[in-house]
Structure formats: C-alpha cells, structure tokens
Amino acid sequence: MCLLFPKSGTSQTTKLQASLFEGILLAGYTDHGAYINCTGPAVKYILKKASIMAGLLPSLKIKEDRVQAGAARNSLLTPTLGFGLTGCYKHLVVQLPAFYSAKTSTTDGKWKLGVGVGYKF
Known part of the structure; x- marks a missing residue:
C-alpha cells in the first residue's frame, strides 16, 4: 500500500468534518434576553488550534415578556433551537446565533441575531 499512496512530508493542517457534540457551553444575549446553550450537530472546519462550526444550537432562552396588564405571559425559561456560527480558539468560544421569536399578540415572528x-x- 505504501508504494501506491506514499506519505508526503507535509501534514494536513485543515480539514472539514461533521460533529454531533463538541463539549462547548455558552452564554449570550439575544432579543432583550439571555441564553445558555451547547453546540449540537454541526459541520466543522478545523485549523491548527482553532475551528469554525456552522450548526444547530440547543438552547435555553431566559427572557421576561413585556405584555400589557391582564394579557397572558410566556414562561421566563424557554427551551429553543437556534442555528449559527461558532468559533473556537483553544478553550475560548465566540458564537453568532440566530433564534426565531414566535408571533405574539404584540409582535410579529422574526429571526433575531x-x-x-x-x-x-
């Protein structure tokens, strides 16, 4: 086999792979509230000590509704699924997620970054 596929002297420094779970825990801000999430299924581009992922983000949104008196309120904690980009350098992680906020009596449904x-x- 070594005769057909000789190894070159250079090593592969970048690669693309699929990932189900990365062991990443994040906290952030979106749509006048906070969120806590971990990364879910994603496509990951790996560099030497860094990686960039695009994928799904199972999250727990923490947001208090602004409603008129007497109107029904949503729960303070809401499980949701977002998607977005996640960049990792060693152990530091930065994320740009997008979450869908459903239509309510006062606002239309929109994607929020x-x-x-x-x-x-």
Whole structure:
C-alpha cells in the first residue's frame, strides 16, 4: 500500500468534518434576553488550534415578556433551537446565533441575531 499512496512530508493542517457534540457551553444575549446553550450537530472546519462550526444550537432562552396588564405571559425559561456560527480558539468560544421569536399578540415572528461567549471543555 505504501508504494501506491506514499506519505508526503507535509501534514494536513485543515480539514472539514461533521460533529454531533463538541463539549462547548455558552452564554449570550439575544432579543432583550439571555441564553445558555451547547453546540449540537454541526459541520466543522478545523485549523491548527482553532475551528469554525456552522450548526444547530440547543438552547435555553431566559427572557421576561413585556405584555400589557391582564394579557397572558410566556414562561421566563424557554427551551429553543437556534442555528449559527461558532468559533473556537483553544478553550475560548465566540458564537453568532440566530433564534426565531414566535408571533405574539404584540409582535410579529422574526429571526433575531445574538452574540455569546463560552468555554470548550
């Protein structure tokens, strides 16, 4: 086999791979509230000590509704699924997520962008 596929002297420094879970925990801000999430299924581009991922983000949004008196309120904690880009350098993580905010009695449904920081275990 070595005769057909000789090894070159250079090593591969970048690669693209699929990932189910990365061991990343993040906290951030979006749509006048906070979120806590971990990275879910993603496509990851790996550099030497850094990586960039695009994928799904299972999250727990923490947001208090601004509603008129007497109107129904949503829960303070809401599980949600977002998607976005996550960049890792060693153990530092920066994230640009997008979450969908459903239509309510006072606002239309829209995609909201956010920003977060975290740690890769």
